[in-house]
Amino acid sequence: MAVSQPPHTLSLSVEEMRRVGYRIIDRLIDHTENLHERKVTYAVDRAELKRGLSEPPPEAGSDFESVLDSLEGTALANFMHVDHPRFFAYIPGPSNYVSVLADTLCAGLNIFAGTWLASAGPSQIELVVVDWLRQICGLPESTGGLFVSGGSMANVTALAVARHVKLNDVNDGGVVYFSDQTHSSVMRGLRLLGFQADQMRSIETDDAFRMDVRALRQAIAADRESGRRPFCIIANAGTTNTGAVDPLPELADLCDEQDLWLHADGAYGAAAALCERGRALLTGLERAHSVALDPHKWLFQPFETGCVLVREQRWLGETFRITPDYLRDAHRTEPETNFCDYGVQLTRSARALKVWMSVKVFGLGAFRQAVARGFELAEYAESVLRASGCWEIVTPAQLAIVSFRYAPAQMSDEAAESVNSRLVDAIFRDGYAMISSTRLRGRTVLRFCTINPRTSEQDIASTIDRIAQLAESA
Ligand SMILES: Cc1ncc(COP(=O)(O)O)c(C=O)c1O
DSSP: OOOOOOSOOSOOOHHHHHHHHHHHHHHHHHHHHHGGGSOSSOOOOHHHHHHHHOOOOOSSOOOHHHHHHHHHHTGGGSSOOTTSTTBOSSSOOOOOHHHHHHHHHHHHHTOOOSOTTTOHHHHHHHHHHHHHHHHHHTOOTTOEEEEESSHHHHHHHHHHHHHHHHHTTOOTTEEEEEETTOOHHHHHHHHHTTOOGGGEEEEOBOTTSOBOHHHHHHHHHHHHHTTOEEEEEEEEBSOTTTOOBOOHHHHHHHHHHHTOEEEEEETTTGGGGGSHHHHHHTTTGGGOSEEEEOHHHHTOOOSSOEEEEESSHHHHHHHHOOOOGGGHHHHHSOGGGOGGGSSSOSSOOOTHHHHHHHHHHHOHHHHHHHHHHHHHHHHHHHHHHHHHSSEEEEEEEETTEEEEEEOOTTSOHHHHHHHHHHHHHHHHHHOSOBOEEEEETTEEEEEEEOOOTTOOHHHHHHHHHHHHHHHHTO
């Protein structure tokens, strides 16, 4: 039976591909070059967006340029620029143009990086980059790892391995410990793995928001006494709130002593180990059984670039490897490097390639300097805030985060709390910069996270001026 030629092969002509491709590149260059002059935030309400974008899927197509134009006027005009030099909220995503091109290349070539059979070259690149990150963290050569979508997936992947190795995949009675500053992705990951709330212990922190090891010891002892099975401590290698690093050497000692797994959530902070000051702060990271590290944060990669490192590569395979019949050809060759056996995804893109390309183009020294600059910018922000008189420093600059609150001398605590709570909305509406808030010991605080190497001192000083004005009229 003859198969008819489809009327459409979902292709463009060579001329069209080139023309629209260059248009996209021009758009990206415009974004990179002119971002500084633009607003960080946007102003649109949901009803307006809905009106502009809701439609049934069009049966007939339109030309690429008009589709791109309509996107520019709607979706692309209304998102926050987390790579903007004045975006200081949450954890920024500074990214870099070389990696954007590497990502484009991977998407265009549609590399399937799940098996060695399908992608020997990209898999080897992933092995190389995982090894680079291992060295940055100081982990031993036995370490393996893989690229995942981000810190949330890195945490859940590591915790699945911890459960496998320490509990033989049986959750009953298992208990895991982390500080009250730990990122919510950890709790979500544990929930996904089937742990109940009463198997997760949130441990109090000291004045510097670091896990209180005495309280931790007591909690572990109490759990053992009641017949439970403590199996894992999750340490922060940089909390999202304040950049606090839990006492890693003490936690590693405790894990050695009590045969527990030490997972370090360094999604944002572990990259700091690249520079000398970060390395010193993160002493003990090299003793972790697993580390989550997000290159899409402080290693300046586009989203989605997360990485999980596990002290013994074979633990990944032992946790995740399943060998169905339809993958028998893939599993016949080079089983050590089938990344689908190391995590949840079978079909996965070649995420490591962008890290590799950008490190090759800029050199690791450039990354080192860019990371170190994050420390200095936060210290600069702290000094400007201190000098102004109307701000209180809540936690000093640490791993490129400083937290603070509006607290002029004559203002009551209650009034200050009210201003600080309303300030982020005002900052968002203003759009000049973006800062986010959090709660620390029951008080609303603002924070600067200064990991974008393209941020200038002027950006910081002018942002502080601007938010002081907004606070005065809030
Ligand atoms: C300490 C920490 N862990 C985990 C995550 C989650 O990472 P992702 O958003 O990449 O999933 C974040 C995100 O900011 C984080 O700061």
